Amino acid sequence: MSNFVGQSWRTKLRLYRQRMQNKFIFIAGVFGILAVTLGAFGAHALKALLPAEQLSAYQTGISYHFYHCLAMLGIAISPEKTRNSLGLPFLLFMIGICLFSGSLYWITLAKADVVPMFGLVGPLTPVGGLFFVAGWTILAFQGMKKSA
Numbered sequence: 001m002s003n004f005v006g007q008s009w010r011t012k013l014r015l016y017r018q019r020m021q022n023k024f025i026f027i028a029g030v031f032g033i034l035a036v037t038l039g040a041f042g043a044h045a046l047k048a049l050l051p052a053e054q055l056s057a058y059q060t061g062i063s064y065h066f067y068h069c070l071a072m073l074g075i076a077i078s079p080e081k082t083r084n085s086l087g088l089p090f091l092l093f094m095i096g097i098c099l100f101s102g103s104l105y106w107i108t109l110a111k112a113d114v115v116p117m118f119g120l121v122g123p124l125t126p127v128g129g130l131f132f133v134a135g136w137t138i139l140a141f142q143g144m145k146k147s148a
Contacts, residue, residue, distance in 0.1 A: 024076035024090060028069055031097060035065040038105060049112040061104030068093040068132065071139075085142050092135030100128025 110117035
């Protein structure tokens with residue numbers, strides 16, 4: 001906080017927004033790393049453990065994980081004025097990836113006897129899907145707002 005001493009409020013706000021953009025890019029990058037890593041794991045390690053038809057749920061999780069990583073990156077690199085109103089869709093996409101894709105990963109790994117199966121994992125998939133829908137809905141409404 002000491003690096004803000006003596007700076008105007010506009011400079012402080014600009015620096016804060018730049019840090020937020022950097023955090024958004026970092027988070028989108030980490031989610032992208034996970035998507036690539038988990039995709040490679042599914043293509044190589046799980047392929048040996050499960051038949052192709054059981055891997056389809058895992059592949060669906062990877063696909064949605066990637067789609068929403070790209071949406072998060074789009075939000076992160078959007079112009080500052082737009083990005084300020086898109087923090088909520090960014091967060092909803094993060095939660096959606098964790099719940100939707102994460103539950104599909106867990107279910108597939110449980111079928112391969114890599115992790116234990118819990119009864120609560122299956123219902124997380126549609127809940128994660130609702131987070132995706134909510135994120136896209138808010139994103140769409142933000143696009144309909146009149147610019148000042």
